[in-house]
Every structure is written in C-alpha cells, then in structure tokens.
Amino acid sequence: MLNIPNFLTLLRIALVPYIAMRLLDGAYATACVLFIISALSDWVDGVIARHWNQRTRFGAMADPLADKLTMLTVTLLLTYLHALPWWFTLAVILRDVLIVAGALAFHFMIGQLVMAPSRISKLNTALAFILLVTVLAIEAGFLPDGPWRAALLYSTFLTTVLSGGWYVYVWGRKAIEARKAI
Template identity: 35%
Template sequence: MRHIPNALCILRMLLVVPIAWLLNAGEYKLTLWVFAFAGFTDGLDGFLAKRCGWMSELGKVLDPLADKILLVSVFIILAVLDIVPAWLAATAVLRDVTITAGAISYNALYGYPHGNPTVISKINTLCQIAYLLLAVAAKAGEWCPEVALMILGALVFVTTVVSGIDYVVVWSRKAVEASRQQRGLTG
C-alpha cells in the first residue's frame, strides 16, 4: 500500500500522452476529464503520503517530476494550439527549467538537495492546474467567464514568477553555504 502515492505519480506522467493526443484531436471535453483526473492524483498522492506515512525518497523525486511533465506539456500544447498565451506558457516552462537546472547543478556540486516544495510553489501548482482546466473548459464550450480566465492567468503569472524567484534565492543561499562548508569556511 505504501507504493500507492508513487504509482499515482507515475500514472500522472503516463496521462500526459492521452491528454496530448486528445488536445491535438480537438477532444476538449474528454481532455477536461482526463486532465482533471490527473490534477486530482496530484493532491491525492500527497494526501496519502502524508496521512498514511507513505512518504519516500522516490516520491520526493517523482511528485515534482510528474507535476513538471504534466504542466509543462499541457502548457506547451495549449500555447501551440493558441488556447493559452505563449508568453504565459513560456513563463511557466522557464520557471520549471530554471528549477530543474538548479536542482541538477546543486546535486552535481553539493549532493542531493533534499528540498521540499514551498507554500508559494504549492499555490503556483494549484493555480496552474486550475488555469489550464479553465482554459480547456472554455475551449470545450463549458461555462467559463472570460474575466475568470484572465484573473486566474494573472494569478498564474504572479505565482510562477514569485515561486521561481523564491527557489533561486533560497537555493542560491543554500549553495553558498554548502560551498563554504566544502571549503571549511563555516563560521
């Protein structure tokens, strides 16, 4: 049972393929359901891991990786299909590329980063999922006020930029400290 959260992360990664296919086929209503389910697995895996004590080192890697694969893929596809603004998709992708490059660099220089997502990062992920769901719902012809999409898009932009800056600042400080420790300059 303790592997259920990790299985949900893997499922979320695998759902990217049918979501991409459905979007390209113009099947927006079905995309909405599959993407909503993928978003639901994001909350469920975290809930189960914490509530049941099923947290693992693998899960700490799989969960953010699954989020990045899902959200980056959907942002790119929706931008190519001209459903979301390219600049907003680029902002989300750039944030995730920056965080991933930073984590890889930190790992190469100082060892495994052992980081936890920040509150602003969790808010950003929630806003991105909600925004993408709303954008697909609007394309599917479901009820979606344009102003709600605009406000949520602005919120995605702000939380993406703030969380990206937060990661850079926090991990730059940790890298400086780790570098000092490696050189024996702590104090």
C-alpha cells in the same frame, strides 16, 4: 515497491499521452475530465502516502515528475492550440529549467540540496492547475470566457516568476552559507 500511491503516480504518467491526443483532436471536454482525474489522483496519492506512511524513494522522484509532465504537456499544447499565450508558456519553461539547472548546479558545486516547495511555489501550482482547468473548460464550452481568465493568467504568470526568483534567492543564500562553512 508498487504501493497505491506509486500506482496512482504511474497512472498519471500513463494519462499524459491520452490527454495530449484528446487536445490535439479538439476533444477539450475529454481532455478536461482526464486532466481533473489526473490532478485528483495526485492529491489522493499524497494523502495515502502521508496518512499510511507509504512514502517511497520512487514516489519522491516520480510524483513531481508526473506533475511536471502533465502540467507542461497541457500548457504546451494549449499554447500550440492558441488557448494560452506563448510568453506565459515561455515563463513556465524557463522557471522549470531554472529550478532543475539550479538544483543540479548546487548539488555538484556545493553538495546535497534539500528541496522543499515554498508557499509561493505551492500557490503557483494551485493557480496553474486552476488556470489550465479553466482554459480547458472554456475551450470545451463548459464555461463562458470572461475577464477572470486573464486575471488567472496574469496571477499565475506572476507567481511563476516570483517562485522562480524565490528558489534562486534561497539557493544562493544556502550556497553562500555553505562556502562560509568551508
């Protein structure tokens, strides 16, 4: 069903190649604006879906996929363009692989996994967004570079590692409880 939240999710997915092309062209200002539009549409689609009860199965699957696709594309390209360090991007990729692999392993070995984002994961998402907008804005010349860029980078790195560890801990505990119940 194509409702407004699902349309906005599809719009976010469609924006990814345009953001990528602008980054590769060195048009950081345009990429920054498109990235902010994408993030705002994510917020708007969530508000609409919750407030007007327009949640769908498609939206539940496509929305986080659109988020990951957008964030990972921008992170990878900023690393390729030497605006972010490789070790940061490696941590982001490893965390995402860990979450997907862990969820699949739990599903096939234990049973259905009910996933809810943790507070540390929500903080990580917020910091990652702020970091990416900041780096894009610096590269576009909208903001001067400063020590707060490094502070944001290390804070986001820390929450990336902690949130990945949190999921391993929670799923491990759930797996032990499920095994005891058998």
